[in-house]
Amino acid sequence: MADIPVLCLVPNRGGSMAIVFEGRSYKLKYTGKQKKCWRCSKDKKGCKGAVWTDLEVTAVINRKDHVETCQVDEHLAYKMEKKALLKKRSADETKPIPAIYDEEASAASAEPSTSGQFP
Secondary structure: OOOOOOEEEEEOOOOOEEEEEOOEEEEEEEEOOOEEEEEEOOHHHOOOOEEEEEOOOOOEEEEEOOOOOOOOOOOHHHHHHHHHHHHHHHHHOOOOHHHHHHHHHHHHHHOOOOOOOOO
């Protein structure tokens, strides 16, 4: 069976949502009547990559190629989710940030599929 690329909706640094698709992060540029346009998060570095999704962000309708220097990171969605979790826990809990980080890192290293991937 062929691998079907997965769209992951993750929180970004600004508090809004971003998508991760095929190892690259995209930020929402605009929402039309039938689709959404997402630009590569490296657009300020000259990348013109983009994807268009349906309004529910469940499928990619079209895409525009990235520049050669725009790197792919297979673990990007995982890293972005963990960063968002660390920020939320540090805002909600009174524990020191290094203690929260250590807890999350040890939990991630206990799982074979995520060992060595914690930022």
